[in-house]
Amino acid sequence: xxxxxxxxxxxxxxxxxxxxxxxxxxxxxxxxxxxxxxxxxxxxxxxxxxxxxxxxxxxxxxxxxxxxxxxxxxxxxxxxxxxxxxxxxxxxxxxxxxxxxxxxxxxxxxxxxxxxxxxxxxxxxxxxxxxxxxxxxxxxxxxxxxxxxxxxxxxxxxxxxxxxxxxxxxxxxxxxxxxxxxxxxxxxxxxxxxxxxxxxxxxxxxxxxxxxxxxxxxxxxxxxxxxxxxxxxxxxxxxxxxxxxxxxxxxxxxxxxxxxxxxxxxxxxxxxxxxxxxxxxxxxxxxxxxxxxxxxxxxxxxxxxxxxxxxxxxxxxxxxxxxxxxxxxxxxxxxxxxxxxxxxxxxxxxxxxxxxxxxxxxxxxxxxxxxxxxxxxxxxxxxxxxxxxxxxxxxxxxxxxxxxxxxxxxx
Numbered sequence: 001x002x003x004x005x006x007x008x009x010x011x012x013x014x015x016x017x018x019x020x021x022x023x024x025x026x027x028x029x030x031x032x033x034x035x036x037x038x039x040x041x042x043x044x045x046x047x048x049x050x051x052x053x054x055x056x057x058x059x060x061x062x063x064x065x066x067x068x069x070x071x072x073x074x075x076x077x078x079x080x081x082x083x084x085x086x087x088x089x090x091x092x093x094x095x096x097x098x099x100x101x102x103x104x105x106x107x108x109x110x111x112x113x114x115x116x117x118x119x120x121x122x123x124x125x126x127x128x129x130x131x132x133x134x135x136x137x138x139x140x141x142x143x144x145x146x147x148x149x150x151x152x153x154x155x156x157x158x159x160x161x162x163x164x165x166x167x168x169x170x171x172x173x174x175x176x177x178x179x180x181x182x183x184x185x186x187x188x189x190x191x192x193x194x195x196x197x198x199x200x201x202x203x204x205x206x207x208x209x210x211x212x213x214x215x216x217x218x219x220x221x222x223x224x225x226x227x228x229x230x231x232x233x234x235x236x237x238x239x240x241x242x243x244x245x246x247x248x249x250x251x252x253x254x255x256x257x258x259x260x261x262x263x264x265x266x267x268x269x270x271x272x273x274x275x276x277x278x279x280x281x282x283x284x285x286x287x288x289x290x291x292x293x294x295x296x297x298x299x300x301x302x303x304x305x306x307x308x309x310x311x312x313x314x315x316x317x318x319x320x321x322x323x324x325x326x327x328x329x330x331x332x333x334x335x336x337x338x339x340x341x342x343x344x345x346x347x348x349x350x351x352x353x354x355x356x357x358x359x360x361x362x363x364x365x366x367x368x369x370x371x372x373x374x375x376x377x378x379x380x381x382x383x384x385x386x387x388x389x390x391x392x393x394x395x396x397x398x399x400x401x402x403x404x405x406x407x408x409x410x411x
Contacts, residue, residue, distance in 0.1 A: 007140045010154075012147040016132050016376035017041055020360075027364055037399035038370045039326065042187070042344065042388045044252045046318060048299075049311030052251060055302035059295045070294060075286045077103025077260065078297045084304045085260055094232040100264050100278065102285055103300075105292045107217045107246035107259040112137035113288075114213055114242060114261065115179065117280050118269070122178040125158035127170050129188055129377030129384075131215065134181040152379040161380045162189055168338060168347070169197050172204040178270070180205060182231075183215040185222060188377050188386035189347040190339015192227045198234045205240035209270040211277075212241040217259075220250035220316050222342045238264040239274075247296075249319075249344065251303040251312050258296040319344050322396045323389035329400035330387070333407045346387040347374070359385055367406045369399045 020040055028036065062068035076082065082098040089096055104110050111133050115124075124138050135154065138144070144154040153159050158177050160170035168191035173180070180201060184193040205212050212231065219229040231237045246259035263278045302308040327340040330348055340346040350359040356373035363369045363385075374384030389396070 005140065007142045010139050010144060010146045011136055012154075016372070019376070020370065020372065023361070024364065024370055034368055036364075036368050036370055037395055037402060039387045039389075039391060039396065039399050040370045040372045042249070042390050044249065044254045044315075044319075045391050046252060046315060048252050048256070049308065049315065051306070051308040051311055052299045052302050055308070056256075056295050056299045059298035063295075073291045073294050073297070075289055075291045076282060077101065077292060078294070078301070081297050081301045081304075084301055088304050089230060089232070092228075092230050092233050094230050096232065096262060096264065100262050102261045102263065102281060103292050103297060104259045104261060104285075104289070105257040105296075106248060106253075107215065107244045107261075108133055110244050110259060110261045111213070111215060113284070114244070114281075115141055115143075116284060117277060118179060118211070123156070123158060123176070124179045124181070125160055125173050125177040126181045126378070127183060127186065128153075128159040128161050128379060129374060129381035130181060131183060131187050132377065134183075134213075134215075135378070152382075159379065162186070162191065163380055164338075164349075167191065169193055172200050176208050176210075178210050180210055180212045181215070182212055183217075184228075185218040185339075185343035185345075187215075187218065187343075188345055188372065188374065188381065189384075190341070190343035190345045191347075192222060192224070192342045194226075195228050195234055198228060198231055198237075202231070202234050202236045202240060206236055209268065210240065211267070211269050212237075214241050214243045215245075216243055217246040218249055218343055219245065220312070221320065221344055223320070224342055227342060232262075232264075238266040239268055242267065242277075247300050247303055250316050251299070251308075252315055253296065253299070256293075256296045256299060258292055258300045318393070319389045322391060322393060325393075325396055325400055326387050326389055329404060333404055335407075340389070344389040346389070348385050348387055350374075350383045350385060353383065356382055356385055363403070367399075367402045369402055 082101040085101045086096050086098045120142055144156045148155050162168040162170050168189040214231040222229050231241045243262040247253040263281045265275045265278045267277045303312050323340040327337050327346050330337050336349040338347040356375040360373045372386040374381030
């Protein structure tokens with residue numbers, strides 16, 4: 001007799017973004033003539049750059065010719081791309097081997113799947129607030145008994161609060177944990193950890209044989225040269241950290257789908273020697289994954305060098321221009337804002353102690369603007385909203401003008 005995985009039933013409420021869609025669609029059904037302006041989900045909007053498109057077109061032409069056609073590629077990723085990624089990290093002074101890179105169809109899947117490498121009884125710590133995939137994947141894996149409404153979090157999980165008081169940078173766990181999820185620049189708060197702050201976590205992980213899962217998907221948005229873009233810029237990180245990254249937000253590949261995960265051969269945990277975790281992830285990918293699209297990988301290779309790299313930087317600059325408009329606009333109506341400088345996200349405080357969902361509904365109803373409630377990212381996200389800079393410039397400007405004109409009713 002087949003039984004379902006009951007861990008799915010432990011997931012609290014609906015997934016954040018479907019709930020946003022549900023409320024948005026309900027509003028539109030009641031107000032069909034209203035034009036909504038979306039500053040919510042972090043989905044890129046601008047066209048792919050010319051160089052990247054040409055590279056993918058060239059690959060398509062090769063696939064249309066019997067003499068140059070290719071089918072399955074290496075599950076770990078195209079060799080040229082893995083070498084290019086290795087060289088890309090040299091820009092940060094980081095030396096890695098190409099065999100430590102595993103190309104995937106995006107960071108989200110890797111962030112969810114990477115926990116499969118570790119035992120079910122692992123104690124997991126999360127930045128709070130955090131990207132929901134980190135938490136939900138560990139719920140489905142069976143590492144919690146369920147959601148505790150009183151504590152507004154899952155039992156057995158360790159939450160590392162990121163608040164105004166600590167500049168949205170978590171402190172190291174006060175007890176022993178096995179896995180630690182960190183994201184810098186952080187989604188949703190926009191905070192970026194310094195070398196010193198990351199070093200504290202690296203030292204903790206090495207001392208406790210813990211593993212850090214480090215999401216650096218927004219690293220290209222860091223403009224301050226003193227801030228680390230990779231955890232491997234920190235001494236000792238190779239023995240305790242896995243890094244996940246993506247082409248989604250710097251190259252506009254949210255729909256093309258391409259990312260990578262780095263599993264250093266030096267990496268160890270409580271019961272493994274160097275090389276074991278790297279081999280396990282290699283086996284996992286070879287067994288459960290047939291490799292990223294060869295068309296997407298051609299685009300990724302182009303994004304890492306020459307004109308492609310410059311065009312990607314221009315795309316990032318465009319979205320950061322949006323972030324500046326959003327932050328300045330919200331601050332002009334006395335909304336307290338964080339982030340938006342080395343990150344595409346603005347973390348804004350709700351006025352008059354409104355809950356995140358109350359302010360979501362207010363902005364939807366009065367300003368016709370869709371944002372993301374902070375509470376959907378964890379208990380420490382309450383009384384905040386995340387505003388995304390991903391959008392056409394004219395739409396971003398229109399949304400901010402609407403807030404400026406209509407927000408006075410809540411002041």
